[in-house]
Amino acid sequence: MRLAFEDVSYSYEGGEAKKKRKGRADRQADWGNAPDAVWALRQVSFAVEPGEFLGVAGHTGSGKSTLIQHMNGLVHPTCGRVLADGRDLAEKGVASDVRRSVGLVFQYPENQLFANTVYDDVAFGPRNMGLDAEEVDRRVREGLELVGLSFDELSERSPFDLSGGQQRRVAFAGVLAMEPAVLVLDEPVAGLDPLSREEFLGLIRELHSDGRTIVMVSHSMEDLAALCDRILVLSEGRVFRLGTPAEVFADAPALKSVGLGAPAPQAFASALREEGFKLDRPLYNEKTLAADIAAQMKGRGGNG
């Protein structure tokens, strides 16, 4: 599924923002620019392409959560359009249809667990889709398997007796059980310990290599650099940058101006370049940086 944002502006004031905008129609040509309305998104245009892994970055309050809530029609643009394979999510019936294909995982999704058993929690979405008991059962098993939880051991347990990491997996399984083609994740590893964090990122990587489209909001530039095909950077509700990690992280001063840093190895590579090291790759991670430094040290006779 392709999700296209066309000139989307959004204000939590809703109709009030529209009125303010209308009042100044002669002077202010563009939606999202009315200065006395608070715009969470301003004239955002881009598309999430089928099968891609898109990262979303931005300073606190830049509009990331608001943006992703437009992706399954939880929130509709104050102006502009969001199209799912060409269908406008604001039109009657489209959002509820698209919600079957676009799974949204909120921040700390474990806080939304509610059922008495893991089974019932994971089954909630598929049951709501009107699937028969056999199909629901298949999806619950598959959902739990995908997130690495044992159906036999856990399905009849209360989700509230599980560890925080397991609870988050149950919440993930509930979304996966709806078999969405697009998975939208808001800070999926926030608050996890380092081991669970790595496991979760591995899981997300696998879900992507299985063919799902992934949109991931993250404050970790390292995670975004390691996982994403492209990164969308928001600043004050506008698209500030959209490109590959190498393109986005090439301009550290620009990122700094919107409150973001480059991934640590990339920033270290820039500092080394200033000290005379010849480091040609557009994007460094720990391994490639170590390899290039080692090669140069050897070349200089500095290290064997």
Ligand SMILES: Nc1ncnc2c1ncn2[C@@H]1O[C@H](COP(=O)(O)OP(=O)(O)OP(=O)(O)O)[C@@H](O)[C@H]1O
């Ligand atoms: N329910 C709301 N009512 C009014 N304004 C809101 C509401 N939610 C968010 N906002 C405002 O909309 C703007 C964008 O907020 P949003 O939560 O989308 O940003 P964010 O980039 O996801 O932030 P964070 O990184 O802190 O989660 C901010 O100015 C915020 O204060």
